[in-house]
Amino acid sequence: MTKEEKLLRLLDQLPEKMLAEALEPPAAPSRRHWRRLAALAACLGLAVGLGLGAGQLPEGSGVSPAQTAIGSAPVETGSVGLLPAVVITPAPPLGSDTYQEQALRFAMLPLGGRVAEYHQVPRPDRILSLGDPYEGLEGWYRPAGTENLQYLIREEAEGYTLWEFASFLVWEAEEAAAVRADISSGTSLWGTLGWFDPDTLDFSPYPYSLVLEQVYGVTSAADICSITISPADMDNTDAGKALQAEIGTRVLTDPEGMALLYETLCSMTCLGGDRWAQIDRGEGDNPDGGGLLEAVRLGRYLTLELANGESITSLKYTAAGGQFYEYGGVAYTPLERKTAAQISRLLGIF
Amino acid sequence: MEDSEIIRLLFQRDQQALTGLARSYGSLCGGLALRILGDRRDAEECVNDVWLRVWNAIPPARPERLPAYLCRITRNLALDRLAGCRRQKRGGESAFLLCELSECLPARWDTEELADDSVARAIEAFLARLDRRSRTLFLRRYFYAEPVSTLAEAFSMKASTVSTTLNRLRTRLRHYLEQEGIL
Numbered sequence: 001m002t003k004e005e006k007l008l009r010l011l012d013q014l015p016e017k018m019l020a021e022a023l024e025p026p027a028a029p030s031r032r033h034w035r036r037l038a039a040l041a042a043c044l045g046l047a048v049g050l051g052l053g054a055g056q057l058p059e060g061s062g063v064s065p066a067q068t069a070i071g072s073a074p075v076e077t078g079s080v081g082l083l084p085a086v087v088i089t090p091a092p093p094l095g096s097d098t099y100q101e102q103a104l105r106f107a108m109l110p111l112g113g114r115v116a117e118y119h120q121v122p123r124p125d126r127i128l129s130l131g132d133p134y135e136g137l138e139g140w141y142r143p144a145g146t147e148n149l150q151y152l153i154r155e156e157a158e159g160y161t162l163w164e165f166a167s168f169l170v171w172e173a174e175e176a177a178a179v180r181a182d183i184s185s186g187t188s189l190w191g192t193l194g195w196f197d198p199d200t201l202d203f204s205p206y207p208y209s210l211v212l213e214q215v216y217g218v219t220s221a222a223d224i225c226s227i228t229i230s231p232a233d234m235d236n237t238d239a240g241k242a243l244q245a246e247i248g249t250r251v252l253t254d255p256e257g258m259a260l261l262y263e264t265l266c267s268m269t270c271l272g273g274d275r276w277a278q279i280d281r282g283e284g285d286n287p288d289g290g291g292l293l294e295a296v297r298l299g300r301y302l303t304l305e306l307a308n309g310e311s312i313t314s315l316k317y318t319a320a321g322g323q324f325y326e327y328g329g330v331a332y333t334p335l336e337r338k339t340a341a342q343i344s345r346l347l348g349i350f
Numbered sequence: 351m352e353d354s355e356i357i358r359l360l361f362q363r364d365q366q367a368l369t370g371l372a373r374s375y376g377s378l379c380g381g382l383a384l385r386i387l388g389d390r391r392d393a394e395e396c397v398n399d400v401w402l403r404v405w406n407a408i409p410p411a412r413p414e415r416l417p418a419y420l421c422r423i424t425r426n427l428a429l430d431r432l433a434g435c436r437r438q439k440r441g442g443e444s445a446f447l448l449c450e451l452s453e454c455l456p457a458r459w460d461t462e463e464l465a466d467d468s469v470a471r472a473i474e475a476f477l478a479r480l481d482r483r484s485r486t487l488f489l490r491r492y493f494y495a496e497p498v499s500t501l502a503e504a505f506s507m508k509a510s511t512v513s514t515t516l517n518r519l520r521t522r523l524r525h526y527l528e529q530e531g532i533l
Contacts, residue, residue: 004448009429011493012422013470018477019418022489023378025504236521237453276511283510291510292517 107163109137110195111149112214114202115169117273118152121162130160148217150310165215166314167330170272171203208324208332209266217308221262225305227252229347232299232316234281235292243296250348257346261304264339265315268324268332275331282320295320300347319349353416360408368401371420378417379424385443385495386428396431400424421494443495450516451492454524469527476526480519487512488519 107118130153131144141153152163171179180198183191190196212218231247234240252258271278282298283291298319304312314326322340324332335343344350351370359367379400383393403423413419432444477485487505490496498516502509 002448004451005429005433007451007454007469008444008447008492009426010470010473011489012426013467014474014477014489014493016413016415016418016422018474018485019421019489019493020415021482022486022493023417023421024486234517276514277508281514283514291513 106166107154108169109140109152110201111168112210113200114206115196116149116215117166117169118163119166121151121164146308148308148310149215165211166328167270167273167326168206168211169203170205170270176203205269205271205333207266208268208270211270212262212265216306216310216312218262218306221255221259223307224258224262225253225307227258227261228303228305230301230303232281232296232301232318234283234299235296237293240293240296243293247296247300247348252346260342260346264335264343265324267339268335271331271333274329276329278331279318279323279325279329280321281318281325298349300349302347317343317347319344319347356416357408357412360405361412368405371401371404375417375420379420382421382424382494383428385497386425387432388444392431393428396424396428399427403427425493425495443497447492447495450520453517453520454527472527472530473523475530476523484515484519487515491516 106120109116109118129144131142131146134140134142134152139155141155143151143153150165154161154163176198179190183198190198218224228249228251230249231244233244235243281295283295295318300317302312302315302317304315306312314330315324316326317324319340321334322337322344323334334340351374353374356367356370356374359370376397380393380397383396383400384390387393387396400420400423404420407423411419429444477488480488483505487501490501490504491498496504498509498512501507502512505512507515
């Protein structure tokens with residue numbers, strides 16, 4: 001018996017209850033995914049009032065009222081990606097059909113007339129100083145010495161935690177209408193939030209320039225110092241790893257390249273998270289039959305080092321769809337053909 | 351026929367129970383056997399073996415969830431039959447399943463270690479931590495051997511999205527097993 005056959009056999013030892021559950025019709029697609037997540041966040045007090053954000057303080061800065069070791073939350077993060085999003089809280093567990101891939105905990109925060117999703121940074125190996133209270137938000141602070149909104153600090157009973165911006169919430173009109181209806185009928189936890197008003201908040205797809213400006217404080221190409229371009233890693237078979245090694249990692253500091261990337265990023269629109277169906281990474285209909293190798297060939301992961309000392313690590317690009325995307329299925333509009341070709345060349349995808 | 355009635359008849363050694371099983375679960379078990387074996391005649395024989403196995407097992411067994419119980423037996427017998435005839439042929443989804451699962455196994459994973467119950471417990475723990483939708487997708491692929499196209503329809507997803515999601519789940523399983531010190 002081969003190892004694969006033995007593994008297949010081991011599944012026979014799973015409990016009947018689990019096997020029986022899988023025979024039931026699958027839960028509906030998580031169309032209301034964020035509604036549930038956000039509602040729970042609200043319930044847990046993770047989502048709070050409208051305000052500005054925070055950024056990271058350079059290490060050792062001592063200008064704050066309190067120097068705080070971030071990461072003291074009592075969360076064992078060894079299973080990041082597997083645990084339910086709010087497993088450490090005493091609140092009711094997440095619905096069984098919610099999906100949380102990257103972040104252990106999340107928070108929904110009003111930001112500039114929109115709802116921003118922040119993820120707790122699992123292992124922030126930093127010493128940060130508390131800055132001003134995040135305006136109107138009890139328990140939330142900006143790290144001292146920064147004006148952008150990439151990071152926020154939350155004071156919790158067990159310590160301080162660090163949170164990083166992920167994306168803005170995008171709802172289709174149908175979804176927003178459903179939330180309004182739920183609020184009217186008193187069945188939505190969104191309704192318990194004083195700041196949440198679906199009639200005034202903007203849930204439409206948004207330009208990435210908004211994120212660059214409001215979240216990262218990037219207003220020109222000069223704010224980007226360098227771009228580290230790494231191979232995509234969705235195929236970790238021997239062949240996939242060999243291709244990744246062949247592609248390698250390189251750093252781009254060319255001002256013209258920086259300008260092209262900045263202009264391109266500003267031109268694209270974010271369609272929201274959990275939009276995997278709108279991301280064509282080139283794996284085709286059979287990713288396990290070699291398509292993932294093609295996705296590696298056509299994909300690159302970007303790290304933008306910023307002049308303010310921060311970095312943007314979430315952007316990914318695929319030449320298959322000619323589009324950027326991020327963790328969590330955050331999808332951006334495909335680029336114009338000519339622009340996509342320029343970006344592909346810039347990133348070394350031929 | 352209700353599950354409780356089938357089990358009652360089995361305890362009474364009434365052969366009507368087998369008729370009830372075939373009517374209620376012939377399609378479920380036959381479909382699973384066919385997906386694993388890829389041969390209709392083999393699948394039919396396999397399902398007949400299932401009824402016999404059930405007849406001999408109940409009593410004393412009294413399964414709480416009869417469909418899952420039957421599928422477990424069907425899967426076992428189908429895999430046995432597949433192993434017996436694999437030199438000659440291998441059809442259905444099994445070849446794909448084995449290929450996909452190979453990604454969860456590094457070369458240094460010794461075959462003997464796989465027999466360890468701790469591996470099974472770790473897989474169970476991994477699945478328990480997934481959201482229900484992901485867990486169902488994983489089990490319907492790797493336990494119930496459903497093809498990607500069927501899963502795509504059932505989950506209202508594109509086939510490519512199903513494959514990508516399964517690939518992520520396998521990667522996460524491998525990482526989890528590594529984290530648990532099993533790999």
